Amino acid sequence: MKKLLIFLLLIFAVSCAKPFTKPPEESVKPEETVKEEAIKPEEMESEVVEEVVIPAEEEITESAISAEEKAKSIFRDVMFDYDKYDIRPDARPVLDSVAAFLNENNEINIVIEGHCDARGTNEYNLALGEKRAKAAKNYLVSRGVSPTRIIVITYGEEKQLCNEQNELCWQKNRRAHFVVVKSRFY
Amino acid sequence: MNSELRTQNSELSLRQSSCKIRNLEIIIKSMGRSKRRLLFYFFCVLCSVFCALSPALAKIYIDITSPAIRQLPISIRTSGTPTSKQLESIVKNDLGFTGLFSFVDPDVPGAEIIADIKVEITDGLKVILSINDLIEGKEVLKKRYDASKIIIRPMAHTISNDIYKVVTGKKGIFRTKLSYLVNTAAGRKELRLMDWDGFRSMKVVSKGLTSSHSWSQDGSFLIYSAERSRKWKIYLLNLKRYREMVLFSSRGLNLVGGTSPDGLISLSSSKDGSPEIYVINIYGKGFKKLTRSFGIDVSPVFSPDGSKIAFVSDRGGSPQIYTMNLNGKGLKRLTFEGSYNTSPSWSPDDKWIAYTGRKNGKNQIFMLKSDGTDLRQLTFIGNNESPSFSPDGLFLAFDSDREVRRGIYIMRIHGEEQKRITPKNINAMSPKWSPYLK
Numbered sequence: 001m002k003k004l005l006i007f008l009l010l011i012f013a014v015s016c017a018k019p020f021t022k023p024p025e026e027s028v029k030p031e032e033t034v035k036e037e038a039i040k041p042e043e044m045e046s047e048v049v050e051e052v053v054i055p056a057e058e059e060i061t062e063s064a065i066s067a068e069e070k071a072k073s074i075f076r077d078v079m080f081d082y083d084k085y086d087i088r089p090d091a092r093p094v095l096d097s098v099a100a101f102l103n104e105n106n107e108i109n110i111v112i113e114g115h116c117d118a119r120g121t122n123e124y125n126l127a128l129g130e131k132r133a134k135a136a137k138n139y140l141v142s143r144g145v146s147p148t149r150i151i152v153i154t155y156g157e158e159k160q161l162c163n164e165q166n167e168l169c170w171q172k173n174r175r176a177h178f179v180v181v182k183s184r185f186y
Numbered sequence: 187m188n189s190e191l192r193t194q195n196s197e198l199s200l201r202q203s204s205c206k207i208r209n210l211e212i213i214i215k216s217m218g219r220s221k222r223r224l225l226f227y228f229f230c231v232l233c234s235v236f237c238a239l240s241p242a243l244a245k246i247y248i249d250i251t252s253p254a255i256r257q258l259p260i261s262i263r264t265s266g267t268p269t270s271k272q273l274e275s276i277v278k279n280d281l282g283f284t285g286l287f288s289f290v291d292p293d294v295p296g297a298e299i300i301a302d303i304k305v306e307i308t309d310g311l312k313v314i315l316s317i318n319d320l321i322e323g324k325e326v327l328k329k330r331y332d333a334s335k336i337i338i339r340p341m342a343h344t345i346s347n348d349i350y351k352v353v354t355g356k357k358g359i360f361r362t363k364l365s366y367l368v369n370t371a372a373g374r375k376e377l378r379l380m381d382w383d384g385f386r387s388m389k390v391v392s393k394g395l396t397s398s399h400s401w402s403q404d405g406s407f408l409i410y411s412a413e414r415s416r417k418w419k420i421y422l423l424n425l426k427r428y429r430e431m432v433l434f435s436s437r438g439l440n441l442v443g444g445t446s447p448d449g450l451i452s453l454s455s456s457k458d459g460s461p462e463i464y465v466i467n468i469y470g471k472g473f474k475k476l477t478r479s480f481g482i483d484v485s486p487v488f489s490p491d492g493s494k495i496a497f498v499s500d501r502g503g504s505p506q507i508y509t510m511n512l513n514g515k516g517l518k519r520l521t522f523e524g525s526y527n528t529s530p531s532w533s534p535d536d537k538w539i540a541y542t543g544r545k546n547g548k549n550q551i552f553m554l555k556s557d558g559t560d561l562r563q564l565t566f567i568g569n570n571e572s573p574s575f576s577p578d579g580l581f582l583a584f585d586s587d588r589e590v591r592r593g594i595y596i597m598r599i600h601g602e603e604q605k606r607i608t609p610k611n612i613n614a615m616s617p618k619w620s621p622y623l624k
Contacts, residue, residue: 060527083526111416121528121542121549121571122616123398123441124498124505126418127454127461127482130439138551153416154439159373176544 035172074101075178078136085131099143111179112136114154117170129154136176246284246355257288258353261297266305280360301349306327307323310334315345317352328421359576362622364583365399366594367410377410384607398441406621409451410413411441417520431580433470440497443485463497476514478512489532496530496539508540520558529572533579540573552582564601574619583617
């Protein structure tokens with residue numbers, strides 16, 4: 001009988017012990033959560049590694065684009081009036097920033113293309129286009145750019161940006177256009 | 187003798203230049219042919235003597251120099267192979283464009299002269315032409331033509347020239363050609379040649395961007411400006427050998443203008459900064475500067491005797507036509523109407539200068555006397571540019587966008603019969619009429 005009593009007691013003890021062990025269980029939970037957190041950072045780490053790679057790529061392309069854009073924003077077309085080749089006041093800021101850029105980046109040379117709208121005649125427009133490109137060149141030279149860094153070429157009305165018969169399109173075509181070249185000309 | 191002719195002909199056709207047709211004038215007595223070379227030469231000399239004498243002796247049916255020109259009623263009768271009809275239509279197109287002829291059915295009375303054309307195709311093309319004055323009842327020309335190849339078009343043009351010569355006493359332009367440009371891609375233009383009626387078009391220069399161009403006065407060279415690798419140079423092309431060489435090269439823009447009977451070439455070069463007028467000789471030597479101005483001086487063309495130059499300058503504030511002597515002196519402004527007058531062409535008889543003028547926002551062909559008087563407008567529809575006189579001074583070639591795409595047109599010098607001669611699916615421009623070609 002005694003043996004049975006001890007056995008029952010033991011069962012009771014164990015069953016009673018459960019409520020007592022609950023707090024440690026609770027303390028285990030934080031451990032588990034800690035474990036989970038410990039796992040997470042691992043996962044996070046792998047994610048972070050990936051993320052590190054991606055932003056790095058993005059950063060590189062971003063910087064490349066911005067440089068191109070910077071050049072683009074600087075080397076904008078210089079516009080001219082119909083049958084004229086003098087530099088308009090609105091073209092001066094464009095040419096000033098081109099000159100500043102060239103004076104900062106001595107390894108860069110440029111080609112200036114002179115263009116005309118299609119209303120004139122072909123031969124005269126070739127001469128007019130050259131006058132426009134040269135006017136732009138002379139302005140840059142007056143701002144300290146060496147003339148040996150600039151080549152001038154005329155295309156007259158031979159390379160049109162658009163073909164509509166309106167002032168918007170004609171104005172687009174009456175331009176001095178910059179082409180950046182890295183190599184030296186001569 | 188026949189075999190000799192044949193080898194000559196095949197050589198020529200190999201060169202792709204216009205095939206020559208040997209003319210043998212058969213004087214009505216019909217001389218017997220001999221195989222001996224000596225007699226052949228004697229025959230040639232005899233022919234040339236007759237050719238030289240005949241215009242002085244022959245009656246002129248139409249005097250093209252008279253102010254009131256009448257149309258000559260003419261019958262053209264062809265016989266032989268079916269190709270004779272094709273040949274007939276080419277001849278009629280040639281003669282008809284001059285406005286000097288009215289065609290009468292050969293079976294109906296009313297014609298003053300009749301041209302009988304007998305065509306025979308054996309191993310080559312043989313044609314016999316006989317022109318009869320129906321009023322006086324006599325034969326005025328009899329001629330045999332031999333070609334080793336079946337070249338209908340040049341054959342027809344040669345016959346047209348002979349009929350025209352009999353009727354007017356003047357040389358016909360039906361064997362002449364036009365050089366012109368075709369826009370093949372953005373910033374690319376090739377130089378081509380075609381017959382005066384637009385047929386037998388041929389690519390000559392396809393490299394780069396070809397622009398202004400000019401014939402040498404003997405018709406054996408083309409001189410042209412082209413942009414290749416960002417350089418504008420002037421090139422010279424031998425049309426017999428198809429060999430190109432650089433005639434003039436410098437920094438800046440170099441545009442050829444025209445040629446003189448003394449073998450000079452006028453050009454515009456910006457080698458010293460601003461585009462100025464220069465002359466050089468055909469060897470690229472004898473460089474001479476004729477203008478000194480801050481502005482644009484471009485498109486210089488010689489007067490027919492080579493003593494003067496017409497050109498475009500914006501020295502007065504807008505592009506206008508000026509003339510000057512060959513020493514750069516005697517400057518005279520010719521155009522005062524409008525604010526954009528360019529691309530002059532001097533007529534071969536020295537009387538006229540045709541040019542492109544801007545009027546009501548459109549480019550039109552104008553013509554005025556070389557002293558600046560008697561201004562006439564010749565075109566009215568679309569944009570019309572780049573006039574060029576035919577070597578007889580009776581026709582003008584020009585380009586026009588009146589039918590959407592730019593094409594080459596020809597007309598008589600007072601603006602009649604404006605006719606497109608290039609196909610509608612190409613952009614063709616800047617025609618230059620050749621001198622008389624052999």
